């Protein structure tokens with residue numbers, strides 16, 4: 001396998017956890033949560049800081065997810081308890097997190113060259129030659145764990161309630177559950193996943209950077225939308241797997257357009273934004289044609 | 296028994312949109328009362344129901360349900376012992392979840408949502424048996440998404456969900472108004488059956504005067520936030536649509552078309 005291809009697959013897998021997090025808020029809760037930009041970086045910042053401080057990489061990863069959950073909880077509280085519109089609540093968290101991330105890191109960039117990471121741990125475990133070689137196995141493992149956990153969770157009583165709340169909060173309130181609590185839980189879960197993704201991506205990249213979350217939400221959305229092409233009216237597991245596929249396809253598209261110099265690396269974010277805008281537009285058009293109601 | 300004492304409610308106080316809906320409204324429902332509520336548009340019927348359900352807070356007053364003060368409880372907390380069916384059939388159910396999943400959420404009303412499985416096999420059997428008597432064929436479609444059902448089917452399902460755990464109070468806000476006459480009748484029959492089976496204390500708002508007279512044991516008419524008629528038993532049985540209309544005109548209440556058809 002060429003290195004371009006394998007690195008696109010590895011990145012697709014590691015970033016797909018971000019996309020799944022975006023899916024939880026964007027599709028299940030019906031909320032566009034911009035916290036993601038900050039919580040992705042937060043995951044990286046916490047990981048880099050902890051690893052450099054000597055924390056075992058696996059613990060650093062879990063700590064990153066926990067901090068992401070906390071960031072999501074803050075957005076959830078801003079939205080539900082302080083009645084700040086969700087979009088604005090996310091922007092506030094994202095902005096605040098920029099400072100938090102700088103504080104955590106102490107500087108704008110922390111390199112991870114001379115330290116053990118989850119990749120080097122896994123490389124040793126699997127007797128591989130290079131750290132990067134462990135990226136695809138790590139991605140598969142992480143994705144499998146995340147999907148397994150989510151499929152279990154969203155089939156519990158609490159999980160059902162979250163799905164119902166995102167679809168119709170009148171219904172879930174009328175059935176005796178606090179919609180605030182469910183929304184906060186949804187924000188927390190989504191941002192835990194996003195921070196987890198940030199943690200893995202930073203170890204793959206070999207550094208954490210305070211700017212690395214910029215555009216993360218659009219990348220996640222691109223993966224979700226590409227994935228949904230394959231997952232029309234399918235079961236939850238299938239939808240999640242499709243998002244992973246969507247994320248890998250997105251990385252392959254990126255690798256292709258950059259390698260063939262169709263788009264320069266600097267224009268990548270613009271390219272992705274246009275891609276997402278067009279994709280949402282096309283889905284909307286085809287739904288109208290299909291006679292689906294707008295809601 | 297539900298006691299509403301001295302309820303006051305003004306929307307948007309202190310603005311040009313200020314709207315005083317209730318000034319010291321009191322009403323007592325006895326256990327097992329099935330009360331139909333009629334009144335012109337804007338009379339305050341929905342607001343009354345929403346105040347009881349806790350959708351909006353009220354300015355002054357007290358709510359007692361079976362002697363317990365529920366004034367300070369939030370909407371979701373009150374829902375643990377109330378059933379609420381809205382006019383809009385889309386509001387009572389979740390279209391992304393299956394029929395069985397919707398029922399399973401209602402089955403756990405008033406309980407903490409845990410990390411146990413959202414639905415058990417035994418429940419599925421129970422739901423099949425519950426849906427079969429409706430004659431809508433829903434028992435064969437347990438795993439289908441509720442979004443695929445018609446408005447009437449969804450409303451029947453909502454009604455089942457609202458009464459799956461016996462509520463101390465059932466609130467129905469024009470729950471048949473969005474349905475065609477035949478489906479409306481099916482849902483109304485189901486309402487009667489469920490209320491009678493479980494002896495539910497019920498408040499049902501309707502714009503159909505004949506339904507209001509035929510259904511339940513007590514009828515109240517509202518106008519401008521006041522109860523202008525409250526009849527039960529024999530008096531209600533004797534009352535006719537033209538009596539109600541006459542009273543309506545006396546109170547200068549605006550009549551909408553639906554009522555004239557009633």
Ligand SMILES: Nc1ncnc2c1ncn2[C@@H]1O[C@H](COP(=O)(O)OP(=O)(O)OP(=O)(O)O)[C@@H](O)[C@H]1O
Pocket residue numbers: 306307314316334335336337338339340341342343
């Ligand atoms: N959320 C709100 N904000 C402001 N005013 C409101 C609100 N809800 C109701 N009102 C006002 O309170 C009054 C009573 O409304 P309500 O909906 O209770 O009437 P109703 O008797 O249910 O009428 P209808 O038969 O049309 O459903 C109306 O004048 C209405 O405009």
Ligand SMILES: [Mg+2]
Pocket residue numbers: 340341342
């Ligand atoms: Mg009304």
